[in-house]
Amino acid sequence: MNALRVAFVTETYPPEVNGVATTTQQFVEGLRGRGHDVALIRPRQAADAPTAGPRAPQPPGALRQHLLPGLAIPRYPQLRMGLPAVGRLLRLWQHQRPDVVHVATEGPLGWSALRAARRLGLPVSADFRTNFSAYSAHYGIGWLQHPITAYLRGFHNACGCTLVPTEALRQQLELQGFERLHVVPRGVDTQRFAPAHRSDALRATWGAGPDDLVLGCVGRLAAEKNLGVALQAYEQIRRLQPRARLVLVGDGPQQAALQAACPTAVMTGVQRGAALAAHYASFDLFLFPSQTETFGNATLEALASGLPIVAFQHAAAGQLLRHGHDGLLAPLDDSPRFVGLAMQAAGDAALRHRLAAQARRTATPLGWDSVVQGFEARLRQVAGQVQQPQQQPTAAAVAAGHPAHASTSPCHTPPL
Template structure:
């Protein structure tokens, strides 16, 4: 065989390796902070690192002693931060345009991805535009919706105006569901691309169920445990959760409520639900065991952009009762792998929660199907999609990827 023919054969069978990108990710929240934005972004950063990209993570310093992580393909830049009102365990960045211009002038990234729209995110957007760097963004938190739960609903329009201005200055905004893409497009947001969320099925799965943990809760093997995981705060609509559980107790007297998380509503909930199990903040295998050791997941929030707890509960084998919204609306086929109710119909939420809690066999069947649905949400596929969007942003080819990921189907409204 001629050398040129042999070389061509090698080229055909061993294509060039994927180009390694220099990616700057800017966020105002990151683990060990516990919230959906922090945890899902950490998955993306880890996935990009595993795919051989150089990642520069820019975020606020969470405590004075914290030192940045350094590695051959990972560079962490810790900026000054301030506590967020009503969220003392979280910090937001401060205006840092000059520092970021200096940083990116000496360590120039191929693309800047901004995960949050706070002062640090705005500074990153300005610095990137000053240096003519391509920028993408995430729409991860419904700050405009949160305003209604804290007596500042009048700020809804100005918050939306700021968010629209922010995101429309980037080449692409990633959103986790098709429904959110449609809503934001109708509100004037441009260049929107759906990049959904994944779930770690090695961590969250029914095999984590623990008889020992249930015994610690003081419940019997067949006793119904209803759970909700997340921040104990007004924007999570927990009044409806308490209402639903009170109705469940009338039909299933031995049922117990398990709340995993902490927040400003804890005292109020303890007074209203004195027999509830308040497990506090949990993580890792401990959190996975709490999910799998329950029997039914109630998710009353209507302010999520996705709601990672939905996929974690489904992967753990729990049927979910939720409003037709965010990740639940995308993943749950009502009556097949969970139950959806129309947005804002609190009576329907309570009614369906009671019906499902009263039927252990149906709970188990829907939970099995929920687990099967979640098994298709591999983080590797999500990261690959994220990577391809970043490459498109660098080429300035605009939004791409109209096809849904495997296992992700937008459900019709209930």
């Protein structure tokens, strides 16, 4: 089949550390590995060389990138968001017209990409990756939930297709008026994340011996991750197993508060690559108390690492795990049940061993190759839609959830 020219627009990308950056890189590199011409459009990061930019020479085979201005995100200075760039994108795509524009994030740069693409009549697909409306309740701006949902609905309904990671999220968004939704799940590198990377030497740095129980959490140390529930579980478990350890991998605005609330917790900071894989594999029990994920890549990484998991019945955990088979699932908003399940797993080594063995089996078929293939098929289908240059939707129309001239072409291909 013919290669696609894909303009891939995202406000976050490695070396930034978050689930969106990680999965975006997997899709970009997966498309390139399948022979497609991908141009990555993202904000300039602090690590980027000053001379890098749209006109800078790039070595043969390197990912073609267009770096645009950005600003640090409040409370997350290590992350950046793009600035409005409609004019620059119009000039870029008039000169190098892509077959399809894929928008991974709905911030100012993503909004600019949607406007520019619609003005040029370019097909657009998008990801729904972050549960902004759920996050708002954790930052004292719950009153913005409805306007945020209206904005997102207008944004995504102006696209030819919106990709979501789980069937449950597809159904939830459909009830809120989102259109043309299709499930493309996430994958995991089952070679990188594997039980074989367990390290007694690493565990020793945490103060844990070979037979001591280590509880692990991986992700941003932020209010929306609900880590207070993990601390409650740890404190209950320590009453029965005083040598148990809790290891929190990541950083974020709640780091100091969490350390103050639980001085015995081990804070490792952000880990990447082989070091991250070793941290996962060196845990004995994985706690994932978040209830705001659209997916939750950490669930997949923990599964591949052969860990018993305690989570809420939500997002990736709710889709992939079977309670008592490869994990333990608490109903949403039932924190006492979550704590009780963590205590049950902590006190039953045979249960942990059985869940761990099945967790690895569950993860084995979830490699990235098949996921990227499904993503590619959706892009081909959207790229094949007949587009006409249109007046871009107004900000007022999007805020109302009814962008002017919104595309009504459905995605007709069968589910992948």
